[in-house]
Amino acid sequence: MLRVTPGSTVRAFDGNGNEAxxxxxxxxxxxxxxxxxxxxxxxxEATIAVTIAVALLKGDKLSDVVRHCTExxxxxxxxxxxxxxxxxxxxGNKLDRLRRVAREAAKQCGRAVVPEVFEPVDLAALQWSGxxxxxxxxxxxxxxxxxxxxxxxxxxxxxxxxxxxxxxxxEEVGELESRGALGVRLxxxxxxxxxxxxxxxxxxxxxEAL
Ligand code: SAM
Numbered sequence: 001m002l003r004v005t006p007g008s009t010v011r012a013f014d015g016n017g018n019e020a021x022x023x024x025x026x027x028x029x030x031x032x033x034x035x036x037x038x039x040x041x042x043x044x045e046a047t048i049a050v051t052i053a054v055a056l057l058k059g060d061k062l063s064d065v066v067r068h069c070t071e072x073x074x075x076x077x078x079x080x081x082x083x084x085x086x087x088x089x090x091x092g093n094k095l096d097r098l099r100r101v102a103r104e105a106a107k108q109c110g111r112a113v114v115p116e117v118f119e120p121v122d123l124a125a126l127q128w129s130g131x132x133x134x135x136x137x138x139x140x141x142x143x144x145x146x147x148x149x150x151x152x153x154x155x156x157x158x159x160x161x162x163x164x165x166x167x168x169x170x171e172e173v174g175e176l177e178s179r180g181a182l183g184v185r186l187x188x189x190x191x192x193x194x195x196x197x198x199x200x201x202x203x204x205x206x207x208e209a210l
Contacts, residue, residue, distance in 0.1 A: 004032055013112035015103070017042050042112025046073035046205050048150065049157045053126055054197050055082040055164035056090060061194040063101045068198045070105035070115050073205045077102070078159075079120040084166035086193075090120050123161075123172055130157030132181035135196050136173055139183030143203055146184045150204055158204065162196040 004010065004024050012034060013019040019042045026033040052074050054065050066077055077098070079090055090098075098117045106114045131153060133146055150158060161181060163172075177183060186199055 010034060011110070012036060013042060013107075015106070015112070015114040017045070017113045019112040044073075044109075044111050045113055046075070047208060048204065049075040049130075050201060050204065051076050051078055051128065051157065051159040052197050052201065053078040053080050053128075053159055053161040055080050055123075055162065055193065056085045056087050056120060057164065057193050058086040062090075062094075062098055064194050065197050066098050066101045066115075066117060067105045069201050070102050070111070071109045072198065072201045073111075074115050074201060075113075075157075076116040076118065078118050078126060080123045080126055080161070081120050082123050082164050083169050083172060085164045086166070095119065123168075124175065126159075126161070128157070128159035128181075130159070132159040132161060132176070132179075133184045133200065134161040134168070134173060134176045134181040135184050135186055135200055136163065136168055137185060137190050139173075139185040141182055141184045143184060143186055143200075146182065146200075147203060147207070149182065160197055160200050160204075162200070163193060165193045 004027060006024050006026060008024045010022050010024060011019060012022055018039050020036040020039045022034040022036040024032055025035050052069050054077065056079055062079065095117065102117055103114050131150065161176060173183065186196060191199060
């Protein structure tokens with residue numbers, strides 16, 4: 001556990017994009033009193049707003065997706081119900097846990113914004129603005145094509161859509177593509193369902209931060 005003592009310098013954030021440096025003036029049971037300096041806008045947000053639309057996964061794998069994608073700069077998470085999903089739904093407790101994971105990950109990596117985690121929606125009801133990318137191993141579009149497309153539409157929102165361990169059905173991919181989503185292939189190997197969104201997000205956001 002991290003211990004703070006009077007005189008320690010800290011950085012506080014409100015989860016909505018504001019942050020401030022401060023000095024701890026008192027530590028009482030369950031309470032830390034901080035004197036804050038000027039409040040400013042946090043400067044670590046990505047210029048591209050990326051939504052991670054990820055299929056429900058078994059066990060705690062969604063937590064890993066939320067943790068890593070928060071560190072990499074995702075704006076929000078839209079869990080999706082795909083036909084071959086590994087679990088039927090997301091309990092209230094699991095949703096709370098995902099939101100806690102997003103908060104902790106934002107804190108750990110210094111972001112002043114905590115990404116939202118929405119209630120799951122059917123894949124057919126998923127809405128997006130800007131570009132949508134559907135990741136599937138047999139897609140025509142390569143990652144390089146996708147990076148070029150994203151770069152040419154700088155500052156547009158991007159939604160990354162990745163499937164369950166059993167993958168999307170052909171009908172699901174066809175339906176998404178008919179709504180304008182672009183298929184993307186992440187190399188020759190098949191990635192785990194929890195790896196794919198992290199890999200695609202890193203490919204889009206890490207180069208813009210360099
Ligand atoms: N046999 C399944 C299929 O053909 O889709 C494999 C599913 S994979 C374990 C789980 C999810 O990760 C896929 O639905 C896709 O979204 C993503 N994925 C894994 N490897 C990928 C790759 N090489 N290219 C694009 N997406 C990939």
